[in-house]
Structures are given as structure tokens and as C-alpha cells.
Amino acid sequence: MSERLREKLNILADAAKYDVSCSSSGSDRKNTNKGVGNGHTSGICHTYTEDGRCVSLLKILLTNHCIFDCAYCVSRKSNDIERAAFTVDEVVELTMNFYRRNYIEGLFLSSGIFKNADFTMERLLRVVKKLRLEQNYNGYIHLKTIPGASDELIKEAGLYADRMSINLEMPTESGLKLLAPEKSHQDVIKPLAFVQNQIVQFKDEKKLIKSVPKFVPAGQSTQMVIGATPETDKDIMYTADRFYKNFSLKRVYYSGYIPISNDTRMPILGTQPPLLRENRLYQTDWLMRFYGFNVREILNDANPHLDIDIDxxxxxxxxxxxxxxxxxxxxxxxxxxxxxxxxxxxxxxxxxxxxxxxxxxxxxxxxxxxxxxxxxxxxxxxxxxxxxxxxxxxxxxxxxxxxxxxxxxxxxxxxxxx
Amino acid sequence: MIYVFDGSLEGLLTAIFEYFERKPKSIALKTGKLFQPDAFTETLHIVNDRKKADRVWQGLQKRLDGQWSRKFYCAYLSELPEIHNSLFHFACYIFSNEAGAEKNYGNPYVLVTSQIATKVEREKHRMEAFIRFQHTADGIFYCGIDPDFNVLPLIVKHFKDRYADQQWIIYDLKRHYGLFYNLLSVEEISIELSNQNLKQPSSNQLSEKEELYANLWKDYFKSTNIESRKNTKLHVKHVPKRYWKYLTEKQLE
Known part of the structure; x- marks a missing residue:
């Protein structure tokens, strides 16, 4: 029994690790019902992987079975890898036991799409409801919004999650179409906008009625893969800027593409991930958010790429x-x-x-x-x-x-x- | 003039009171341990006085906002040999100037107080991050630590708020005292056990499932790493090696 659990954890943590977001900040959820856990406004990184990335959440997929075949993803349908799926109880047990030992700040739950969007979203929802309602768990929960899931399910999930996110995957529509013909940025924009609307509505209502529950208190984030397709730094940061402004995103993550297949549309296996470029993009992101720079001052038609040797x-x-x-x-x-x-x-x-x-x-x-x-x-x-x-x-x-x-x-x- | 005191917060605050009673021209504050008599300088041994200390503390709180009172206290908890003298001069500077003087980062004592407080807060935050409880056979979540600074008083609230439905003990091996949460309140305790045992409870003292979850966590730590991005320098910068002894994921199986 415990052997199979270890196997599943290895497979489903490995499949989830390319989602770089691991922040646990922005939620001030209180431990009011004398249960376990609370939010920490600035987040806590409980450890760091050997590649130097923060580990604050138990980041796993519910399953890596997927009906899509996106070229940049390890869990794509055509990839010959081991597949596994957690039961709802297994995820709940793991989260609670890790949390009680102070290993983690909370859970980051994502999933491959099995059957259809609603079916998947409904399973994710069952995990978070069980944690919140049965286990009195008030720690951090980051939940993936499944594109195409119904508004009702997304809205209900938002009542239990601290942060929700959907990945843009590629910085431009054309890049995405190249590698994942079945997807479009529109699929991402619709639920992002829906959740953003709800956040604003709940906040307005809370001003009048104190008992209105929290709705995604730590806001939304998204992620773009860098270096798989030939966009310029300007394309990337202009997209980021647009999403920060239009959807009040808390974070945009830039994930240097790590070659995972022999697909000729992308960098070949063994290519170094573009770590320096990723670093420069994050620096630009910080300049936009904390230093009062307009993205147009840093990147424009005269300077479409960031300088590599200086920040x-x-x-x-x-x-x-x-x-x-x-x-x-x-x-x-x-x-x-x-x-x-x-x-x-x-x-x-x-x-x-x-x-x-x-x-x-x-x-x-x-x-x-x-x-x-x-x-x-x-x-x-x-x-x-x-x-x-x-x-x-x-x-x-x-x-x-x-x-x-x-x-x-x-x-x-x-x-x-x- | 040298003031000699016992190193306690009460002593430090009393010394500040005594300064304003006498206002000597040049002044340094030393603890009894570090003090070496000097033929040319007068000394005064500070006798702790609760009333005087309270007055100074209340005066400080009137002058400083909550954030700065906390900085003062944090810097005191650093237990660094020179910090008492700095805090003493910092307080004298605050009392001798208009309100808002603590914003003068050009003043060396203001800057030192702020910088040391930041270091202590960082250690506090690290303890909140790196403490790894082990579930013992009698149902208590236990962890032994030896932080650089005396941060237990600072982490009580965090752990009490968070783990409200489980009993836990955090024990400072260096300073020989610990915190025990009994589901209602946190009490200070000291345990008469060998340091070795306090550092790592033996396997028969641990609960049945402890090993399973420790192993699952180690597995997770390995699986979530991306080999091709290996960056040991950054890893060690975030998790300095002196903390590895706490970390379940860093112990060999």
C-alpha cells in the first residue's frame, strides 16, 4: 500500500514540477475554527530544491492522464510515460500529514485533463472541499482553473482556494497554435476574466456585509514558457504587462523551456534551459511592479531584447x-x-x-x-x-x-x- | 564612564534610566562578563529595578511605533556582545531628540539596531520555515533546534495560531528551554534528557507512521527537483548548510 503511494507521489510530483509557481503569499486566512493552518501574508519557503527554487507547497497533479497532446508538456497524450492517479483521500492525507510536520505551507493541485474539463474540475473541487470542510484545514491552497470548466464549478472552487491560476503556456497566440493546435489564449482569458470579476464582486459585497466569505484572496497568476518558440523579450513582456493590467494578476511566471522531446518544432534535447534570459525577464517584471517603470521604457522597437551582460x-x-x-x-x-x-x-x-x-x-x-x-x-x-x-x-x-x-x-x- | 549590567533586558532599561539621572559626558555600557576594570574610567554597577525599567520601556513605546519597539526587542534577542551598548545609545538618542529620530539612518546606532533586528527577524523566519516536527509515540509533534539568536519568544505566536489542534514542543538545545503547546496555551519548559536524544528522538519514541511520511517527503523533495537546472550555489544560499541538520529532506535514508 505505502509502496504504491510512494510510486504515485514520485510520478505525479515529477509531472507537476514544470509549473514554476510555488508562492504561498497573499492570503491572510485565519485559523478561526481551532483547526489546523493559516495563511502567512508574505509566504514561507520551507525548503529549496537543488536547482535553487523555493518549495513551499506540495505541488502535485491529481493525475497525469491527459486527453491533450501539447508538444511542450511531459504529460501529453502521445508521450510514453508511466501514468498514475491519486484518490481524493490520498491527496488529503498527504497534505494534512506534510502540513502538520511543518514541511509545507499548503497544497498546489493541478491535473491532466481526463474525460473532460468539468469532470476534472469537479475532482479538484472534491479535494479542496474535503480539506476545508472535513479536516478544518485553513492552510494555503493553490488550485488550477481548468479551461473550459463550467462557471458554477469555478465559482465554487474559488470559495475554498487561496489562489487560482491558468497558464498562458506560450507568450503569443501564434506560438501556442504552433505547439498546441487544440488550444488558444481565448480559453485562458475567459476563465481568468470570470474569476477576476468574481473577486471584485465578492470584495464589493464584503464592504457592505462582513460575513461574505473570502474568494480567491491571494488572487490569480499565470505562466509562460520561454524559449520554446521564437518570441522576442518585447513580445513576452508586453503580453505580461497586458495580463497584469487587464486581470490584476498577482504574478506572471516565466519558465525557461527544458527540452523534453524530440519534436522538431522546439529546441532539441540536451539544450541548456535559457536561465539567464529567464533571470532578465524576472528583473524586468520586478522593475514594472516595484520600481515604477513602464514596460515601454525598458523594451521597445529599438530594443526588442534585453541586454544579456547587464541587468x-x-x-x-x-x-x-x-x-x-x-x-x-x-x-x-x-x-x-x-x-x-x-x-x-x-x-x-x-x-x-x-x-x-x-x-x-x-x-x-x-x-x-x-x-x-x-x-x-x-x-x-x-x-x-x-x-x-x-x-x-x-x-x-x-x-x-x-x-x-x-x-x-x-x-x-x-x-x-x- | 562605564556602566556595568547583568545582560538582561531589565538591566539594559535600568541603565538607560540611570543615564538620564546623571547624564555623564562619555558613556559605554558593558555586561559583567565582558567588563574589564580600567584605572582611568569610573564605573557604575547597575542594580536592576523593575519600576525604572518599566518607565523606560513605556517611554520608548511612546516615542517609537510598534514596528520600532519590535526592532529594539529583536536586536536585544540577538545576544550579540556589542548590541547592548548600541541599544543603550540608540535609546538615549531617541529620548534626547525630537520624535521621529529613529528615521535617521545616518546615525550609526539607529542603523545598527535596524540591521541587527533584520538579522534576528531573518533567523525567526528561517525557524518558521525549517522546523520539522516529528510525530512522537505519545502524540506530540516535536522539534529540537539551536538557532543563532534567541528567537523562541518571537515564534510562539506563529506556531500557536497555526497548529491550534495538535500538541507540539519546540526545544532550543543551545539555550536549554522549550515551548510546549498543550492545546490551550503555550508554556515554557525544560526537559531533563541528553542533548543527543533531544536532537533526534530514538525510533521507539516516534509514532508508527512517522517514518512513512518522512520518506514520502524525501521522495517528494527529489521528484520536484529539475536536474538540468542544478544550481548548488543558489541552493546553499537559500538553505545554508548549518540548517541542514534540521531538515528531514536532507537526512540520508
Whole structure:
């Protein structure tokens, strides 16, 4: 009995791991009924895999049987792999026992599509209802919305889940059509919009009536596979930007494509996953969400791709040297945040501290500013007077000489023959 | 002038009170352990006084918002040798200036207090993440830890709120005390057992199913890894090696 359970867990965890989302943040669900579990607003990563990704949820598929044949997916119908399916009780037992031992923040439940969308969604719903209603479980639940499932089922699921997500899979419609002719972005947009509408409605009602239950309190997210199809960084980030705006998404995930088949439409087996590109996309995503950048400032027709050797914030600064140097002691917060080498934490400290007197170089260093990088772009109380105006290429060379990207290092290693 | 005190929070707060009674020109605060008499500097041995300490603490709370009171307390829990002196000067600075002085990150004591508090909060968060309960034969979920800082007082609420329907014990092996939740409230306990046993209960002390779920968790940890993305440096950055001893998934079968 327990042997078969271990086998199933191996198969269905392995099949679920390409969904990169593992965040457990954004829900403040309380443990009111003296049951087990609660939400942690900022989330908790309980461990990290050897590839350095956070593990906060038990991420599994209910089954990897699937009626679809999407080229980028390991569980595609035509793939010759071991298939398995959990029973509802097995998922509930695993979740409860892992949770009680503080292994996890909660459950991330997805599934291959068996029979049809409604049948699958109904099974997922049974798991979450059992957890919430029978086990008094108040921990985090991330549930996949199954495209094509009926509104009633999706709405009911939203009453029990903390987050729901549907993956765009490919950044553009044409990319998706190439690899999964049976799917379209429209299938994703419809349920995303439906859930978003419900979230807004429930929130409005809650303002008037306190007893209105929570509905997907941690919001929705989506994922795009990067590097399987030939989109530019601009295509990817413009799509992300559109989805952030139209559906108030909490997160868009970018998942570097890991070759899993001999399909000639995609990179061949053994190709390195585009980790550096993925990293640059996430940096851009952060600049959009936390640093007040408009995506058009970072990526546009003149610059459809992100710079590989420097991060997008530095890249923007070098293209826009006319905004610099910024005076740390007078500039507004918005502009300080745009200086390479200064993050949100340091920027906040700077605007508070400078009310007590002009800031000097040693103070900036102590506050946590990466000074070697920032010094090319700032003025403070004791900045040495400089006769020469450096060109952006010179500044870039100075910074590159001082820092060594972890990704570039590994690339160089691969070129060494002897 | 050197003030010598016993290292307790009460002593620290009393010392701050004494400073404002006397206002000596230059001042350093040391614990009894670190203090070495000096022929040229006067010393004052602080006698703990609950009333004085309470007054200072209430005064601090009037001056500082909840967030900063917590920073002060967190920094104190770091138990670092130099932190008392910094906190002492931080408090004196707060009391001697207009409200809002804690925002002056240009001041070294403000910055140190804030930075050390951040470190302690990080350790607290790590304990919330890395604690792995083992289900014992008598039905209690148990975990022994030895955190860098004295964070047990900070994690009580998290575990009490979360695991409200199960008995649990979190035991600090380094500081020899623990927390026991008895389904109603959390009490401080100390257990008379060998450190070895407190670190890892023997298999007959554990419940029947404990091994099964530990193994399932190890399996899951392996299955969810993506081999072709291996990045050991990042892995170790997130889970520093000194924490591996807690982690079920890092123990060999």
C-alpha cells in the first residue's frame, strides 16, 4: 500500500514540477475554527530544491492522464510515460500529514485533463472541499482553473482556494497554435476574466456585509514558457504587462523551456534551459511592479531584447544618461529608485535619513547601497568633483570589469578545452 | 564612564534610566562578563529595578511605533556582545531628540539596531520555515533546534495560531528551554534528557507512521527537483548548510 503511494507521489510530483509557481503569499486566512493552518501574508519557503527554487507547497497533479497532446508538456497524450492517479483521500492525507510536520505551507493541485474539463474540475473541487470542510484545514491552497470548466464549478472552487491560476503556456497566440493546435489564449482569458470579476464582486459585497466569505484572496497568476518558440523579450513582456493590467494578476511566471522531446518544432534535447534570459525577464517584471517603470521604457522597437551582460535597470540608465547624475539629497523617491545599485530598501532609508542632514558616501555604503555601481549615477554631499563626462560605453566597461555575473562565469567554463 | 549590567533586558532599561539621572559626558555600557576594570574610567554597577525599567520601556513605546519597539526587542534577542551598548545609545538618542529620530539612518546606532533586528527577524523566519516536527509515540509533534539568536519568544505566536489542534514542543538545545503547546496555551519548559536524544528522538519514541511520511517527503523533495537546472550555489544560499541538520529532506535514508 505505502509502496504504491510512494510510486504515485514520485510520478505525479515529477509531472507537476514544470509549473514554476510555488508562492504561498497573499492570503491572510485565519485559523478561526481551532483547526489546523493559516495563511502567512508574505509566504514561507520551507525548503529549496537543488536547482535553487523555493518549495513551499506540495505541488502535485491529481493525475497525469491527459486527453491533450501539447508538444511542450511531459504529460501529453502521445508521450510514453508511466501514468498514475491519486484518490481524493490520498491527496488529503498527504497534505494534512506534510502540513502538520511543518514541511509545507499548503497544497498546489493541478491535473491532466481526463474525460473532460468539468469532470476534472469537479475532482479538484472534491479535494479542496474535503480539506476545508472535513479536516478544518485553513492552510494555503493553490488550485488550477481548468479551461473550459463550467462557471458554477469555478465559482465554487474559488470559495475554498487561496489562489487560482491558468497558464498562458506560450507568450503569443501564434506560438501556442504552433505547439498546441487544440488550444488558444481565448480559453485562458475567459476563465481568468470570470474569476477576476468574481473577486471584485465578492470584495464589493464584503464592504457592505462582513460575513461574505473570502474568494480567491491571494488572487490569480499565470505562466509562460520561454524559449520554446521564437518570441522576442518585447513580445513576452508586453503580453505580461497586458495580463497584469487587464486581470490584476498577482504574478506572471516565466519558465525557461527544458527540452523534453524530440519534436522538431522546439529546441532539441540536451539544450541548456535559457536561465539567464529567464533571470532578465524576472528583473524586468520586478522593475514594472516595484520600481515604477513602464514596460515601454525598458523594451521597445529599438530594443526588442534585453541586454544579456547587464541587468535591465542598468541598461535603461545607460541609455538615458541625460537623467543622471541624480542628487541623492534632493531628488524625489521615484528617481532615486531608478539609480542602478539602489533598491527599494535603500531608497526608503535614503529619503528618511536625508531629512536629518546631507548624506555622505560612507553613510550610503552603510545603508546598503551598492556604491561601486551607483557612484557613476549619483551626487551626494562629498562626491568628488569630476571634470570628465564619461560615455555610457565607458561606464558599462567600468562596471563589467568590477563585477562578474554568475551566469557568464559558467558560460566561460564551458568554453575551456584544456 | 562605564556602566556595568547583568545582560538582561531589565538591566539594559535600568541603565538607560540611570543615564538620564546623571547624564555623564562619555558613556559605554558593558555586561559583567565582558567588563574589564580600567584605572582611568569610573564605573557604575547597575542594580536592576523593575519600576525604572518599566518607565523606560513605556517611554520608548511612546516615542517609537510598534514596528520600532519590535526592532529594539529583536536586536536585544540577538545576544550579540556589542548590541547592548548600541541599544543603550540608540535609546538615549531617541529620548534626547525630537520624535521621529529613529528615521535617521545616518546615525550609526539607529542603523545598527535596524540591521541587527533584520538579522534576528531573518533567523525567526528561517525557524518558521525549517522546523520539522516529528510525530512522537505519545502524540506530540516535536522539534529540537539551536538557532543563532534567541528567537523562541518571537515564534510562539506563529506556531500557536497555526497548529491550534495538535500538541507540539519546540526545544532550543543551545539555550536549554522549550515551548510546549498543550492545546490551550503555550508554556515554557525544560526537559531533563541528553542533548543527543533531544536532537533526534530514538525510533521507539516516534509514532508508527512517522517514518512513512518522512520518506514520502524525501521522495517528494527529489521528484520536484529539475536536474538540468542544478544550481548548488543558489541552493546553499537559500538553505545554508548549518540548517541542514534540521531538515528531514536532507537526512540520508
Amino acid at each position: 535591465p535597470k542598468l541598461s535603461w540608465a545607460l541609455r538615458n544618461l541625460h537623467h543622471f547624475p541624480v542628487d541623492i539629497n534632493t531628488a524625489d523617491y521615484r528617481m532615486i529608485l531608478r539609480i542602478p545599485g539602489i533598491g527599494v530598501g535603500s531608497a526608503n532609508k535614503i529619503v528618511q535619513a536625508r531629512k536629518f542632514g546631507k548624506l555622505h558616501i560612507y553613510q550610503l555604503k552603510n545603508i546598503g547601497v551598492s556604491y561601486n555601481r551607483a557612484k557613476h549615477f549619483i551626487k551626494c554631499a562629498d562626491t568628488p568633483f569630476q571634470m570628465k563626462d564619461f560615455q555610457s560605453t565607458q561606464i558599462k566597461a567600468f562596471i563589467l570589469a568590477e563585477s562578474q555575473s554568475k551566469y557568464l562565469k559558467t558560460d566561460i567554463q564551458q568554453l575551456i578545452l584544456f
